[in-house]
Amino acid sequence: MKKPALILLTLMLTFSTLWGGAVAMGVTQIPHEDPTKAENHYSLSLPLLNYANAISLMACRNYSEAGDLIQQLESSHANLPEEVQFVMSRFNDLAADLTERLDRLDVVLDECEILLSQNEMDATPRKIVEARGLVAEIGSLIGNVNTAMDELILQTAPFISAREAASVQASEARLRESMGKLAQLEDWYKDLLENMESEAGKKETLTATTLTLQTRSSRAWVGESLSVWGNLIAEGVPLAERAVSLHISNSQIATVNTGRDGYYSTWLTLPYWYDVDEVKVHAFYYPEGEDSDRFSATSSEGINIAVMFHPTSVQIEAPSKMLPGLPSEIRGKVNSRGKISGRNVQALLDEDPLFQISTDDDGYFSRDIMIGEEIAHGEHSITFSVAPDNESRSAGTITVSSLDILKAKPVVTLRPPGTIFLPAKLEPTGKIFPPLSSIARIKIEGEVHSSLPLNEAQAMLEVAGASSTSFVNGGEFSVEMEVPFSFSRVGLQEIKLRLVPAEPWQLPSECTTEVLIINLAYLLVLVVVLAGVGVEMIMHRPHGLYERKDKLPSYVEEPHEPLREEVIWLPEAVPIAKENRGVILKAYYSAVAWIQKIYGILLGPQMTLRDFLNQVSSSHSRFAGVLTRLTGLAEKALYSQHAQGEDEASLAQDLSAQIKKQGSEEQKT
Amino acid sequence: MLIRKMSLMVLAVLLMLAMLVWFYPSSGDFEGKNSSWNGSSNFLSRFQATPLNSLSSLPSAPEETTLVTIPYLEFTSADLEILKEFVATGGSLVILDDFGYGNQILKYLGVQARFSGSLLLDPLFNYKNENFPRTFTFSSSLAEGGIETVTFNHATCLEGIPQENVVAQSSYFSFLDEDYDGEWCEGEVKGPLPVIAINELGEGRLTVIADPSILINGMLDMGDNYLFLEEVCTDKIYLDLSHLPETPLDKAKQRLREIRDWLGTIEGMLGLIVLTLVLTLKHYVGLKSKLLSQGQRRGND
Numbered sequence: 001m002k003k004p005a006l007i008l009l010t011l012m013l014t015f016s017t018l019w020g021g022a023v024a025m026g027v028t029q030i031p032h033e034d035p036t037k038a039e040n041h042y043s044l045s046l047p048l049l050n051y052a053n054a055i056s057l058m059a060c061r062n063y064s065e066a067g068d069l070i071q072q073l074e075s076s077h078a079n080l081p082e083e084v085q086f087v088m089s090r091f092n093d094l095a096a097d098l099t100e101r102l103d104r105l106d107v108v109l110d111e112c113e114i115l116l117s118q119n120e121m122d123a124t125p126r127k128i129v130e131a132r133g134l135v136a137e138i139g140s141l142i143g144n145v146n147t148a149m150d151e152l153i154l155q156t157a158p159f160i161s162a163r164e165a166a167s168v169q170a171s172e173a174r175l176r177e178s179m180g181k182l183a184q185l186e187d188w189y190k191d192l193l194e195n196m197e198s199e200a201g202k203k204e205t206l207t208a209t210t211l212t213l214q215t216r217s218s219r220a221w222v223g224e225s226l227s228v229w230g231n232l233i234a235e236g237v238p239l240a241e242r243a244v245s246l247h248i249s250n251s252q253i254a255t256v257n258t259g260r261d262g263y264y265s266t267w268l269t270l271p272y273w274y275d276v277d278e279v280k281v282h283a284f285y286y287p288e289g290e291d292s293d294r295f296s297a298t299s300s301e302g303i304n305i306a307v308m309f310h311p312t313s314v315q316i317e318a319p320s321k322m323l324p325g326l327p328s329e330i331r332g333k334v335n336s337r338g339k340i341s342g343r344n345v346q347a348l349l350d351e352d353p354l355f356q357i358s359t360d361d362d363g364y365f366s367r368d369i370m371i372g373e374e375i376a377h378g379e380h381s382i383t384f385s386v387a388p389d390n391e392s393r394s395a396g397t398i399t400v401s402s403l404d405i406l407k408a409k410p411v412v413t414l415r416p417p418g419t420i421f422l423p424a425k426l427e428p429t430g431k432i433f434p435p436l437s438s439i440a441r442i443k444i445e446g447e448v449h450s451s452l453p454l455n456e457a458q459a460m461l462e463v464a465g466a467s468s469t470s471f472v473n474g475g476e477f478s479v480e481m482e483v484p485f486s487f488s489r490v491g492l493q494e495i496k497l498r499l500v501p502a503e504p505w506q507l508p509s510e511c512t513t514e515v516l517i518i519n520l521a522y523l524l525v526l527v528v529v530l531a532g533v534g535v536e537m538i539m540h541r542p543h544g545l546y547e548r549k550d551k552l553p554s555y556v557e558e559p560h561e562p563l564r565e566e567v568i569w570l571p572e573a574v575p576i577a578k579e580n581r582g583v584i585l586k587a588y589y590s591a592v593a594w595i596q597k598i599y600g601i602l603l604g605p606q607m608t609l610r611d612f613l614n615q616v617s618s619s620h621s622r623f624a625g626v627l628t629r630l631t632g633l634a635e636k637a638l639y640s641q642h643a644q645g646e647d648e649a650s651l652a653q654d655l656s657a658q659i660k661k662q663g664s665e666e667q668k669t
Numbered sequence: 670m671l672i673r674k675m676s677l678m679v680l681a682v683l684l685m686l687a688m689l690v691w692f693y694p695s696s697g698d699f700e701g702k703n704s705s706w707n708g709s710s711n712f713l714s715r716f717q718a719t720p721l722n723s724l725s726s727l728p729s730a731p732e733e734t735t736l737v738t739i740p741y742l743e744f745t746s747a748d749l750e751i752l753k754e755f756v757a758t759g760g761s762l763v764i765l766d767d768f769g770y771g772n773q774i775l776k777y778l779g780v781q782a783r784f785s786g787s788l789l790l791d792p793l794f795n796y797k798n799e800n801f802p803r804t805f806t807f808s809s810s811l812a813e814g815g816i817e818t819v820t821f822n823h824a825t826c827l828e829g830i831p832q833e834n835v836v837a838q839s840s841y842f843s844f845l846d847e848d849y850d851g852e853w854c855e856g857e858v859k860g861p862l863p864v865i866a867i868n869e870l871g872e873g874r875l876t877v878i879a880d881p882s883i884l885i886n887g888m889l890d891m892g893d894n895y896l897f898l899e900e901v902c903t904d905k906i907y908l909d910l911s912h913l914p915e916t917p918l919d920k921a922k923q924r925l926r927e928i929r930d931w932l933g934t935i936e937g938m939l940g941l942i943v944l945t946l947v948l949t950l951k952h953y954v955g956l957k958s959k960l961l962s963q964g965q966r967r968g969n970d
Contacts, residue, residue: 030698030699030707030741030882030914031767031768031788031823032698032707032822032823032882032885032888033800033822033823034706034707034887035706035796035797035801035822035887035888035891036706036887038796038797038798038800038801039797039798040797040798041797041798043792043793043799046792046793046842047793050842069841072840072841072842077794077803077805077818077840078793078794079793079794079795079796079797079798079803080793374872460729498728498729498730500729500730507732508729508730508732521935521938525938525942528942529942529945532945532946532949
């Protein structure tokens with residue numbers, strides 16, 4: 001018994017080892033790692049190097065890219081030590097501020113340059129003052145950025161790994177170099193500003209000019225030509241043959257030359273601007289050529305002109321709710337004091353074109369539309385835009401109406417049978433496996449309700465892995481399907497009905513319920529197995545006769561001689577020539593079996609032959625004498641070393657026969 | 670006698686093995702029943718997602734349905750057709766991939782987008798190290814949803830995406846480590862690079878994400894990963910597990926399931942009955958013949 005246990009233990013150990021291997025092999029080659037076990041390390045040279053790049057970009061006056069780069073270095077998401085992050089954040093703020101000021105200074109200096117070139121001596125000094133202020137701020141900011149840079153380098157030092165030391169050192173050197181270039185830029189701006197101030201000083205000696213602008217009307221229609229005129233004078237002297245440019249609301253509309261008396265006049269056509277009520281007209285004079293060294297630039301006072309046009313409106317009669325797939329009419333009328341016939345109306349459903357139409361003579365339009373089924377249900381909008389008509393000076397208009405696309409969700413209820421039995425029907429298939437096709441035909445009844453018409457909806461029924469499709473209409477319905485047999489289909493099973501309506505205004509719907517499936521074959525198998533087990537148990541029950549000897553300790557523990565292996569079992573003795581012992585035992589067993597069968601007295605596993613004799617004698621005394629003699633012979637056959645004679649064998653057979661005979665007679669009576 | 674005992678022992682060990690395999694929790698990557706760092710059990714439970722072992726189980730009316738797929742196994746043409754139909758009829762398909770078969774789906778769907786297939790590293794904006802790049806540049810719609818950062822785990826990037834479809838980009842400092850040396854080298858593409866894109870396709874929507882690991886248990890709560898997935902995975906959610914590589918343990922579990930299913934068939938059940946009967950009868954017949962032979966031996970003695 002030790003050997004099998006050892007084998008079992010070995011097997012289990014082997015199995016455990018294999019199991020460990022199998023689980024370890026469970027780790028596939030998916031490219032990812034456990035974040036909690038990942039190694040943490042910083043990259044410190046990268047921010048320093050990129051700050052150096054950003055400062056270099058600033059030094060090259062590429063402020064937009066420098067600003068973008070600094071924005072990218074926003075430190076809150078960076079994987080860096082907190083101390084470094086804090087200084088980086090401060091450095092970022094200062095650098096961003098510096099970039100913004102430098103950019104602004106560039107713009108202001110450009111404006112100064114233009115004003116100076118145009119001899120705009122009224123506006124130039126203000127711009128120069130602004131630029132001077134910016135240069136001072138920039139000087140202060142560069143100092144602060146330098147301090148922050150030193151602090152940043154100081155803070156990063158403790159976290160630099162040996163591997164990164166060289167690259168960090170190179171980045172630091174690059175950053176310091178960039179800061180040097182930035183200081184040079186500051187000097188360059190200072191020089192530029194000084195030059196401009198010097199030039200502005202020179203131009204203050206130019207002759208001042210005056211420009212006037214007049215018009216007859218303070219209002220005009222869109223597209224109407226407006227008469228304007230004025231004079232250009234330099235210290236009381238008219239300036240002849242000089243170009244005057246006319247602007248409407250900052251857009252240059254016309255250019256006209258002055259006459260000999262400095263007078264100019266022209267017609268300005270008001271643009272078709274329907275989105276403004278008023279425009280401002282200005283006249284400008286910019287000295288050109290030799291005039292640049294003689295006269296300053298000037299502009300006229302602005303004149304406000306009220307803009308006139310015919311407002312347009314549109315009235316829409318459109319359904320607020322629509323069903324996809326069903327036609328609906330949209331009507332409308334364009335109202336305007338200008339032209340209303342032939343006006344172009346465009347309709348957009350959300351952002352997609354819906355239709356385009358022209359109005360009739362009375363400004364009406366109508367259109368039948370049908371929304372496709374692909375549209376999602378819910379709130380949508382229809383935008384109607386009427387194009388402006390410049391000929392009649394009629395403005396355009398836009399109006400938006402909301403549209404609710406309706407889709408109904410049918411409500412499905414199922415009334416399945418309480419129980420389904422499997423298999424309900426057997427059909428030969430002619431195949432080797434499975435030899436029979438067995439199914440259960442089930443009928444499911446139910447109801448479908450929808451607030452909108454529903455016809456020929458596709459109903460997909462799924463039960464226990466099987467499915468079938470049929471078509472149902474609104475109201476009551478009945479669906480039949482065949483459920484193929486499988487032993488795994490047993491117990492409560494889900495029934496699912498999916499409804500896919502044909503109408504575009506209906507939404508798909510589904511309903512789920514449960515049904516009890518009783519698998520008769522499964523039950524049959526269970527009964528067979530249980531019966532088999534029962535039979536097996538019964539077959540092995542009479543241990544007293546057919547069981548192993550080791551279950552009869554009293555039988556073997558009181559031997560007159562040492563127990564031999566052969567007597568462990570109670571063999572069915574076979575009469576063989578010269579084998580009287582077997583004949584005796586067979587006769588005894590035959591009698592015992594017969595008593596057991598007739599009287600139900602069992603030779604239990606713990607009983608000796610003598611115990612059995614006592615039990616039989618106490619309840620059936622008529623057998624006592626015969627059975628005592630037979631038991632004596634059987635004991636002798638079992639335990640004695642001496643061979644039994646033929647007479648004893650014959651006697652045993654007679655005694656056994658007597659017992660059976662007596663018993664049978666008693667049964668008959 | 671020894672053979673009989675050995676047979677019983679082997680049978681016992683086999684049964685133990687089967688039970689252990691059956692009940693031992695799955696350790697496969699992205700497995701829905703795997704609750705360790707690389708599983709997707711949290712995603713399934715928190716999003717109430719339904720795991721799919723076959724794409725054919727997808728609902729026939731995919732409106733208001735999101736399918737999340739991690740294509741680490743090649744798709745059959747039937748599966749590709751199911752995906753195409755799913756998107757065309759209103760479903761929302763979310764493809765999470767880095768080095769798998771995502772491009773096979775994208776090609777079949779006829780979109781220009783592709784997964785780069787090179788490793789995306791970010792030495793500055795990361796979680797712990799450059800293999801966990803963090804992105805914090807999002808489209809206005811995602812930013813308005815409160816998403817500030819999404820953390821990846823050994824990701825790649827997207828290519829061929831129209832700018833208007835890009836909803837998240839890696840940082841300026843990220844790069845594609847094409848030679849896998851962990852450092853940026855001359856010629857390697859630098860950030861910002863698109864990592865998430867959303868595209869309207871047919872009646873449905875296609876979301877392409879350059880790293881499937883954002884939904885594993887160990888990454889789901891990192892940064893705003895959960896919030897982001899909530900934005901793209903809406904309504905009824907299905908997680909496709911049918912295109913994930915199987916571990917030996919998963920394979921063993923699958924074999925056991927197949928055996929169980931086979932035993933549920935007529936052939937299987939009949940076979941089992943016959944086997945039981947044969948073994949029982951053999952045992953009985955064997956015992957009987959043994960008794961007879963012992964009796965004979967005794968007789969001879």
